Amino acid sequence: MLAGLILIVGALLAVWLARDWLGRAGPGALKRLGVGLGLAALVVAGIWLVATGKLAGLLAIGAGLAPWIGRVMKLHAFWRWLSTVRRPAEPPPAPSPPATAMSADEARAVLGVGPDADADAIRAAHRRLMLANHPDHGGSTWIAARLNQARDVLLG
Structure with a gap:
């Protein structure tokens, strides 16, 4: 009973702190958080599958995710390439004002x-x-x- 109450209070505290942090975080931080949570979920699922002796399930998950990982890597490389291609050109230097006196x-x-x-x-x-x-x-x-x-x- 006491352990369940501590777990509920801890979960509520974690949700409150996460809500406070998400209110101040920018889009880049949210993206990194999502990627980190996704990777952490995959690692936890992998450890659970290995610990329960279901290594075949881990291999199936890896095989199923392989095409998606390849697509994400290609898309990331494409966006990096595109950001270098669409860089605005430097404007030509302006001619200097005339050094001679004006009549x-x-x-x-x-x-x-x-x-x-x-x-x-x-x-x-x-x-x-x-x-x-x-x-x-x-x-x-x-x-x-x-x-x-x-x-x-x-x-x-």
Whole structure:
């Protein structure tokens, strides 16, 4: 009677701890747990079959699982190969900004402003072009550098 009560309390404690752990564990940990429990069940079944003298049953289980184990191994190798094939290509390096100084006329042409543009018009043109060509939004770092250089030349 006492042994049964201890066994029930132990089982409830194990279920409570497992539920708590499963709430914090990620999918990878759950997969490893499932594989580990499956292998442990196979080992326990094998030991039981050997201990009871039913080695033929163990051999039958092994023969029945052999094709499935082969399929899992092939599938695992395929997914590893596929992850190496579909690796995204490295983007080409962006051209560096020009090292030469930009003239005021060239800066006006880059920003699209006239020679009579004031500081507010230059800032507005720079902002409008940077919103359209910023590297964080898919634009080019080279174009953004040219726009910044043109703004700096015109605003001093």
